Amino acid sequence: MMNTKADALYQFLVEHATDFTDDWLKRQQINTGSDYSADAPPEVMNKVKEQNSHYVRLVAKSLFQTEDEMKETISAWTSQTAADRIKSHTQLTEVAWNSGVFRRVYWEYIQKFVKQTDLEITLEDVFMWEKKLNYTLDYVLETFIISFMEIMMNRLSSQASLIRELSAPVIIITKNVGLFPLIGEIDTTRARGLMESTLTQCIQAGINTLVLDLSGVVMVDTMVAHQIFKLMDALKLLGIQSIMTGIRPEVAQTAVQLGLDFSGIMTAGDLQHIIKKLLLN
Known part of the structure; x- marks a missing residue:
């Protein structure tokens, strides 16, 4: 029932x-x-x-x-x-x-x-x-x-x-050269995201040289520096030469105080100069 x-x-x-x-x-x-x-x-x-x-x-x-x-x-x-x-x-x-x-x-x-x-x-x-x-x-x-x-x-x-990804574009200068301008405050989370995005963009563009411009970065701590080092190591494994430029005096001073070692990284003091040099090669 x-x-x-x-x-x-x-x-x-x-x-x-x-x-x-x-x-x-x-x-x-x-x-x-x-x-x-x-x-x-x-x-x-x-x-x-x-x-x-x-x-x-x-x-x-x-x-x-x-x-x-x-x-x-x-x-x-x-x-x-x-x-x-x-x-x-x-x-x-x-x-x-x-x-x-x-x-x-x-x-x-x-x-x-x-x-x-x-x-x-x-x-x-x-x-x-x-x-x-x-x-x-x-x-x-x-x-x-x-x-x-x-x-x-x-x-x-x-x-x-x-x-x-849009906030970290790799700008294609020539067929072989790319420019990666880092701008603003970079925390650990953003640094990790930037590394993944940059590697992907470099592979897709097929470049063999990437210039990392830090002139827009106001502060670098040990964790962020670690991510940048990892990025440059990864680029090296992919056969891509990386050049760091535009390091501001205060950033350089902070890096020294923190004991960060940039000696193994190719650097250039002036973005315009290094781009011109790469274009002429």
């Missing part, structure tokens, strides 16, 4: 998925630019309606699924939906608010079912549905947030890498 009641509830929810979505949409506020906005463009609204109606059916399906089956079904849906919401710049706070709205409407429809069905619904039935459905709804929000944040963090990481 329990399965008969669950079957009847499932059929009711599936058959009323479109009505459910209409009621859910009526509670949306105007937040221009959001997928959930009451004034969203028709094509956006239609897609949201389709997704929400499908969502209603997926949650209802969990009445008959094992926990593992439900999680597999829901995870696939939330991964795709999270990607769609990020693409449309929907805020996570809006998603959380709508999750609460969805849950309230869902239980209103269960209440409608209980009132109109000829089946005898007991408290045991309701509590069993509550356990199943609320667990599913909680899992939806949990996996949505995980997917949403994972996509956002990957995007931020990619953007940060691009910014680091």
Whole structure:
């Protein structure tokens, strides 16, 4: 009898998925630019309606699924939906608010079912549905947030890498010579990123000589110097000659005080002079 009641509830929810979505949409506020906005463009609204109606059916399906089956079904849906919401710049706070709205409407429809069905619904039935459905709804929000944040963090990481690369361009002077101007404050994290980016750019450009210009650097500590040494060692292994130029007096003084040894590195005092010399060779 329990399965008969669950079957009847499932059929009711599936058959009323479109009505459910209409009621859910009526509670949306105007937040221009959001997928959930009451004034969203028709094509956006239609897609949201389709997704929400499908969502209603997926949650209802969990009445008959094992926990593992439900999680597999829901995870696939939330991964795709999270990607769609990020693409449309929907805020996570809006998603959380709508999750609460969805849950309230869902239980209103269960209440409608209980009132109109000829089946005898007991408290045991309701509590069993509550356990199943609320667990599913909680899992939806949990996996949505995980997917949403994972996509956002990957995007931020990619953007940060691009910014680091753009802030450390290897300028191609000739077919064989490149210039790498280091500018601003360089901490350990940035120094590591600069090394990776520089090596990649040198290989792609096919240069055999790289001039590192430090005239825009105001401070060098032992960790940063270590990264610069590693960069020059890596360039040497790749068959690329490196020349350091533009070391400011205060940087040179700090280097001496810290005991940094630049004796094994080819240096030049003037960028213009070394570039001219390389061009003439």
